[in-house]
Amino acid sequence: MATTNTYDHELNVALLAVQRATLLTKSVFHSHTKGTLNKSDASPVTIGDFGAQALIIAALQLNFPDDEIVAEEEAKDLRENGQLRETVWDLVQKAKLSDSSAEKVLGGEVKSAESMLDIIDKGASQGGAKGRIWAIDPIDGTKGFLRGGQYAVCLALMVDGDVKVGVLGCPNLPVSDSEPLKEGIGADASDEEGKFGVLFSAVQGKGAQSRALSKSGLAESHDIKMKPLTNISEATFCESVEAGHSSQGDAAAIASKLGITKPSVRMDSQAKYGSIARGAGDLYLRLPVRKDYVEKIWDHAAGDLIVREAGGRTLKENKGVVAAPKDVHGKVIEAVREVLGEKE
Known part of the structure; x- marks a missing residue:
């Protein structure tokens, strides 16, 4: 699909993909938080990482098939653990936004468990300073995720080494931009529509925005600015x-x-x-x-x-x-x- 230098299409796909993946991670926390493995670097990895990465890469592959992708996870553990693979596959199948036009942009379902593994492994680019490369962290702050604290689903597009589009899904931050930062913020997050979580986004040269996470299409965005600090x-x-x-x-x-x-x-x-x-x-x-x-x-x-x-x-x-x-x-x-x- 053709793109323009405004990056409007890239931003829309990134927002919808991160929103859908973030909702998957919320469902994982409520039902599967003990489904963890230990990677070689000793950091915990959850079924949410695999599911979120599969959903995001599937959307990118549909919309930008020639772009490279660098992502944190690989499907090796899922290929070796059938029970874990089926758990992730079940979650990916159920992860849908209720807005049909949004799902059309994202490409609907991943077709099979085997194709899900291949999709996860498409995030193996070595990166570099040339071309279009998407960077994904499916759950940044996995320990925060496991304890019910702060974590983020992260996606960025780099073009010739320069970040052009960035999106963060933060399901445990309050929707309001005016709520001050304090320990335990978001601990009382609700799953009620419009009252949980926030999407942050930016396009180079166009400012930054926030919007409430939604279970359907994208909520209305608001421009954000850093707070003036004189003292x-x-x-x-x-x-x-x-x-x-x-x-x-x-x-x-x-x-x-x-x-x-x-x-x-x-x-x-x-x-x-x-x-x-x-x-x-x-x-x-x-x-x-x-x-x-x-x-x-x-x-x-x-x-x-x-x-x-x-x-x-x-x-x-x-x-x-x-x-x-x-x-x-x-x-x-x-x-x-x-x-x-x-x-x-």
Whole structure:
């Protein structure tokens, strides 16, 4: 299907695909949260990862068959575990939006369990700086997912190495953009239509939006902007729950240098990017725990674009992540350099 440089079609497909996949992950949490495996990197993986990845890749393959895809999961475990395969297949078959026109865009059902495995394995691109490449993290923040906390279904399109479209499905964040960021946010999330979860999205050069998750077509979108921050000492900053993902000690030292006295809000996943992009929080710090740590593109591409299009800046071409409003970004970077420099 032909595309234009406006990326309208890409955005529509990405929003619908992420919405459908996010609803699948919600159904998994309610019925199958103990269906986990251990991957070689010791992180938990759930049947939700496999199902969400299958749904997203199926939609991309239908609409953009020549595009490459890099995704986190491979179907090896499903090929070797028949019971797990049938569980995922059953969930994928049931995962439908109630809007028929939306389902037509997405291509309806995956045809068979075997084709589902082949679809999952189509996310094996090695990436690169040329061409159109989609990056998928079917459940970013799997431990948050398992504990009923924050997680995100993440999808981004890169064209010649530049992120053009980004979408995050965050089912446990409140719909309202005005609700401040705090520990346990979304713990009382409802499954009632229009009262659960949010989709964040951005197209390069067109700003960032949020909308309520829906079980049918796409809900109305709202433009989002990072909150103006004149006094950095009053900032709310968020960081990873897992100490293995980010140096929490360094983050505390940086906050101290900036005069920030409020405790950090610890959250899993790219939900942090969405939260500061809409002004619920102010800063996101993800600081390397070791020199050889390499960030993965699917963990940041969508969230990075959403923050930039909401008026913020991120730490590009460096180790770690600093996301902050433009007016205070320099001060945060200065504090980061001071703290990390003291350790060298």
